Amino acid sequence: MKILVLNGPNINMLGIREPEIYGSDSYKDLLELIAAHAQDKGVAVEFYQSNHEGSLVDEIQKAYFSGVDGIVFNPAAYTHTSVAIADAVKGVVIPTVEVHISEVSEREDFRQVSYVRAACVKTICGHGFAGYTEAIDYLIRYIGEKNEG
Numbered sequence: 001m002k003i004l005v006l007n008g009p010n011i012n013m014l015g016i017r018e019p020e021i022y023g024s025d026s027y028k029d030l031l032e033l034i035a036a037h038a039q040d041k042g043v044a045v046e047f048y049q050s051n052h053e054g055s056l057v058d059e060i061q062k063a064y065f066s067g068v069d070g071i072v073f074n075p076a077a078y079t080h081t082s083v084a085i086a087d088a089v090k091g092v093v094i095p096t097v098e099v100h101i102s103e104v105s106e107r108e109d110f111r112q113v114s115y116v117r118a119a120c121v122k123t124i125c126g127h128g129f130a131g132y133t134e135a136i137d138y139l140i141r142y143i144g145e146k147n148e149g
């Protein structure tokens with residue numbers, strides 16, 4: 001099983017950006033946590049982060065052609081603005097879990113909209129970095145059940 005962990009704008013600045021919201025651990029720490037978890041679970045993970053909307057769309061399309069089984073996706077600010085990213089996720093029909101480090105439901109009004117949510121099989125918010133590993137576990141179960149049925 002191959003899972004793509006996709007992160008949107010400013011996620012590469014974890015540990016520096018608003019630590020009171022996102023914590024003091026870095027993007028590298030996040031990748032190490034996910035890689036160790038994936039290894040434990042016996043799944044292959046690929047990572048991609050971009051600050052650019054079109055690059056994220058390109059990567060989602062690439063995932064389709066390279067046979068990615070599931071996507072863990074934190075679109076960051078593009079969650080609240082991007083129809084193009086939502087369309088890309090919908091279009092490839094790869095099971096995708098939307099992840100947010102912070103509890104977006106308790107934040108500003110403009111964060112209450114998620115264009116991508118309707119294209120995702122699950123949303124995990126406010127669990128910090130653990131949200132990513134929970135998303136991997138969810139996808140392992142989800143894809144396993146889909147393959148059985």
Ligand code: DQA
Pocket residue numbers: 009010011074075076077078079099100101102103104111
């Ligand atoms: C975020 C929440 C978004 O509203 C914000 O723009 C981010 C990070 C999160 O992980 O909590 O950049 O997706």
